[in-house]
Amino acid sequence: MKESNVIVAVVQSSPILFDKQSAMDKIVAMTTDAAKQGARLVVFPEVFLPGYPRGLSFGARVGSRTDGGRKDWERYWASAIDIPGGEIGTLCELAKELGVYLIVGVVERDREFSRSTLFNSMVYIGPDGELLGKHRKLVPTGSERLLWGQGDGSTLTVIETPFGRVGGLICWENYMPLARTAMYAQGVDIYVAPTADARDSWQSTIRHIACEGRCYVLSSNQYATKSSYPTDLAHYEDLKDDPEVLCIGGSAIVGPLGDYVTEPLYNQEGILLANLDLSRIAQSRFDFDVVGHYSRPDVFQLIVNDRKQEIVRSIRD
Template structure:
């Protein structure tokens, strides 16, 4: 029998950009604070480790790149992690020490074929300290494509927990109707949405997903300022015309009928904590279940290719 109630925490913060240790220290600090408030499931923002490089160009224009931009890129690449790796092992030790589930956005360096490719990834770590799964962003948005490769269908991850099924999509993946459907079809109860989108329209998105999927949505954004950027970047000047607050946050928790459990937090670092009653999900699906009684498989069908896409296949 599942525990139908769970206390969750959504972290709205940012590390020092390009500083892996700063991110690790903040994960430990804010996990401890969340545990002290009774949280069992803790969510960190998109690419929290080692940060979202909002506003930086890396010296790239159509048709050209610069030496300074390549150095900034190398610095970002150096602050990425492998999954699994030393950092996931350390985070797992914290999760085990405090007996919590952790969901954290990271920049992942590929370690299987080419170490030159990074991914925007979410990792899931259980209270036993084990890496339970990961999801790589399917389509990096706009200029993000300069930084991150594309994930594949093998990481459309939903994990079982004692309190329900947890999974989700990253930022503008949530605008992909078929990707959302793939998550609903895996029975997601707690839908995590790490993001870098602080616009008012994002709130309409997460409330729609909660109502459409009849699930709890935990939206998690960074609160980031210029102070969190190293001033010695080659292209720090990209930020000259930007305000001091680069991302105002907007993290929120939404219930399965689309109403706020915790309203959006703006213009400050903080943590949203709430106790979710998972029994609300069954009640909400009484009149709408997107992949159940309200579906029409005789009219519409979704095919998900969940095969890992390897660029090299070695025959034995």
């Protein structure tokens, strides 16, 4: 029997960029704070570990790259994590100690082939200390494509919990209607949407997803300032004309009819908490179920390739 209520927490913060220990320290402190307030599910922003490099060019222009930009990127690569790996082990211990489900945006280093490609990922960790899964962003946006590779359909992850199914997409892949449909088709009740987008249009997006999927949406963004950036980067001057506050936040929790459960938080670090009434999910699907009675499989069908894509496969007798 699914539980009828759950307290969730959405974290709005940022670490010192390129400093994964700073990120780990914040994850420990803010997850502990949220757990003390009763949270059983805690969500952190997109690539919180080790941070979103907003405003940095890494010396890249169409047709050219700089040596300094390569060094900045190598520094970013060095601050990424392996999955599984030491940092994941620490997060698993934290989740088990506090008895929470923990979802964290990370920069993941490829472990299988070159070990050089990075992915914009989020990890799902259970209260038993187990790594339950991960999701790799399908399409990095704009200049992000130079930093991160593309995920595939094998990580369209949804996890089972006592309070419903939890899954989601990262930032602008939430604008991909077919990707959303693939998540809805897995019965998502609590949809997580870590992001780096603080614009008003993002609020329209998460409210639409909640109303479309008839699910709770937990959107977590960073509140980031220039003071969280190391000044010895080769291309730190990229930020010279930017304001001190680089990202104002806008984290929010939305109900399954598109109404705010907690209003967006702006211009400060903080933790949003809400006690979700899970009965509202079934109630909301009375008149609209996007992959149920409001679908038309005789007219529209979606094919999802959920196989892991491998560049090299060994075939042996």
